[in-house]
Amino acid sequence: MPVLETHALTRRFGTLTAVDNLTIAIDAGEVCGLLGRNGAGKTTVIKMLTTLLPPSSGTARVGGFDVVRQAASVRRIIGYVPQLVSADGSLTGRENLLMFAKLYDIPTRDLAARVGDALKFMGLSDVGDRLVRTYSGGMIRRLEIAQAVLHRPAVVFLDEPTVGLDPLARESVWNRVEQLRTEYGTTILLTTHDMQEAETLCTRLAIMHTGRVVADGTVASLKDAVGPEATLSDVFVHHTGTEMEISGGYRDTARTRRVARRLG
Amino acid sequence: MTLRVRAASPAASASTGGSYADALRAAVGFARKTITITELEARRLRHDPTELITRALQPALWLLVFGQVFTRTRAIPTGDLPYIDFMAPGILAQSVLFIAIFYGIAVIWERDLGILHKFLVSPTPRAALVLGKGLSAALRGLTQGVIVYALAWLLGVHLNWHPLALVGVLGTVVLSAVLFATFSLAIACLVKTRERFMGIGQILTMPLFFASNAIYPIALMPRWLQIISHMNPLTYEVDALRALMLARGASVSGLGLDFAVLIATAAGLIAVTSRLYPRVVT
Numbered sequence: 001m002p003v004l005e006t007h008a009l010t011r012r013f014g015t016l017t018a019v020d021n022l023t024i025a026i027d028a029g030e031v032c033g034l035l036g037r038n039g040a041g042k043t044t045v046i047k048m049l050t051t052l053l054p055p056s057s058g059t060a061r062v063g064g065f066d067v068v069r070q071a072a073s074v075r076r077i078i079g080y081v082p083q084l085v086s087a088d089g090s091l092t093g094r095e096n097l098l099m100f101a102k103l104y105d106i107p108t109r110d111l112a113a114r115v116g117d118a119l120k121f122m123g124l125s126d127v128g129d130r131l132v133r134t135y136s137g138g139m140i141r142r143l144e145i146a147q148a149v150l151h152r153p154a155v156v157f158l159d160e161p162t163v164g165l166d167p168l169a170r171e172s173v174w175n176r177v178e179q180l181r182t183e184y185g186t187t188i189l190l191t192t193h194d195m196q197e198a199e200t201l202c203t204r205l206a207i208m209h210t211g212r213v214v215a216d217g218t219v220a221s222l223k224d225a226v227g228p229e230a231t232l233s234d235v236f237v238h239h240t241g242t243e244m245e246i247s248g249g250y251r252d253t254a255r256t257r258r259v260a261r262r263l264g
Numbered sequence: 265m266t267l268r269v270r271a272a273s274p275a276a277s278a279s280t281g282g283s284y285a286d287a288l289r290a291a292v293g294f295a296r297k298t299i300t301i302t303e304l305e306a307r308r309l310r311h312d313p314t315e316l317i318t319r320a321l322q323p324a325l326w327l328l329v330f331g332q333v334f335t336r337t338r339a340i341p342t343g344d345l346p347y348i349d350f351m352a353p354g355i356l357a358q359s360v361l362f363i364a365i366f367y368g369i370a371v372i373w374e375r376d377l378g379i380l381h382k383f384l385v386s387p388t389p390r391a392a393l394v395l396g397k398g399l400s401a402a403l404r405g406l407t408q409g410v411i412v413y414a415l416a417w418l419l420g421v422h423l424n425w426h427p428l429a430l431v432g433v434l435g436t437v438v439l440s441a442v443l444f445a446t447f448s449l450a451i452a453c454l455v456k457t458r459e460r461f462m463g464i465g466q467i468l469t470m471p472l473f474f475a476s477n478a479i480y481p482i483a484l485m486p487r488w489l490q491i492i493s494h495m496n497p498l499t500y501e502v503d504a505l506r507a508l509m510l511a512r513g514a515s516v517s518g519l520g521l522d523f524a525v526l527i528a529t530a531a532g533l534i535a536v537t538s539r540l541y542p543r544v545v546t
Contacts, residue, residue, distance in 0.1 A: 052385060052545055052546070053546055075385060082381045082382065084376070084381070085377060086379050086382050088304070099303070099307075102300040103386040131311065
């Protein structure tokens with residue numbers, strides 16, 4: 001049974017249709033990647049599924065709850081790591097986790113243990129009492145993932161989790177995401193425009209182009225459908241007619257650069 | 265780490281029907297999350313308290329320069345009260361106003377950093393996020409209160425040290441900070457950018473301050489300004505502070521009306537801003 005499903009999900013901003021009739025179903029334990037260029041509609045999908053943005057039309061259910069009518073219930077069972085660097089640099093790593101543990105109703109008697117476990121799981125125990133502004137980019141991202149899974153959510157949304165990270169830091173984040181899936185069976189929906197990330201992490205891919213899903217399947221099945229020697233880049237070009245490149249408007253570029261700058 | 269996927273059954277979490285226990289649990293949860301948002305601010309201040317010191321400069325200048333000069337010139341008639349006494353509660357109100365009215369920009373900053381997105385995705389009621397921010401402003405406002413009290417005492421202002429009066433001042437500062445910070449958040453939700461907010465913040469702050477009884481009595485104002493002044497919540501804040509803070513202070517409009525205006529305005533603004541709050545990220 002799908003833990004996340006959408007039916008004809010659509011979001012318009014004035015005359016622009018950012019997400020157009022999106023219908024997907026993701027089973028428990030899958031890592032589904034939304035692959036697309038900047039402006040393809042990936043972040044808008046995540047914003048609707050995390051209740052940040054109401055859809056213009058269509059429906060979406062997460063863990064059986066409708067994202068509009070049962071938004072409060074959806075919020076209890078999801079974790080979210082936004083594209084922007086969202087850890088509070090003026091607090092320590094432990095304090096960042098503690099604050100969110102309280103917001104997620106983790107009982108007071110369990111707070112310290114849960115925060116300690118999360119720091120350990122993300123390999124941050126040694127730096128838990130340091131201010132986050134002194135962390136490296138990879139450490140910040142791992143802390144943010146720890147924040148997102150503190151309350152043991154059924155579904156975790158990662159919006160371009162490795163944008164702005166160097167290759168080593170990127171790999172450390174991938175390892176933790178992979179661990180979430182293999183060890184705990186967490187369902188993960190992530191957006192990316194990184195082919196390598198999509199191939200490494202995703203058990204399933206949906207390629208988005210101008211607000212629509214133009215292809216959907218496992219990495220292997222998508223490649224096979226294009227040709228015997230096809231790469232993921234070939235698959236992307238085949239379905240969208242464009243190369244994957246860092247594109248998008250002024251806002252996207254500014255945001256990406258800001259994230260990269262903050263992650264060092 | 266034992267990270268298990270929580271069962272996600274709508275039926276399991278179906279409401280059992282608004283029982284007293286549910287309402288109590290919801291109220292405790294609301295209070296806990298409101299306090300958490302305020303605690304976050306307290307922790308930030310603990311790590312870096314320099315802002316509190318720099319912010320103290322403005323009330324110090326008003327009291328030490330403006331207050332001293334106008335006390336000597338006796339240009340503003342303040343009845344039995346020396347001008348410096350009359351002015352001290354106004355400067356406390358001004359400090360709270362200036363801290364709270366720019367709180368919206370902190371929310372825009374949190375939005376730009378992505379912190380606000382995570383708050384909004386958490387199961388925290390919007391009203392708790394808004395009230396928590398208001399109380400964060402109150403926390404900063406209270407630190408200004410301590411500084412203004414210290415300066416006023418050094419300048420010979422006749423202060424009322426009765427514990428009940430101090431509790432009253434504390435309540436007035438908290439209510440006013442919540443009110444103006446919430447107003448600021450509402451504006452931030454509408455204008456959404458730092459640049460626009462800074463412009464509007466400047467436009468709002470000075471009229472609020474000068475169209476109040478903070479540094480001169482309402483009786484000295486032209487009629488049209490008196491009418492505006494009576495619609496300005498800052499007037500009621502200053503009136504309450506003047507009655508509670510000074511040994512010979514008295515309320516012009518009555519403490520009951522002062523608190524009623526502050527509570528009703530703050531509650532109305534929290535209700536409106538809670539609805540507007542998610543718009544800041546869209």
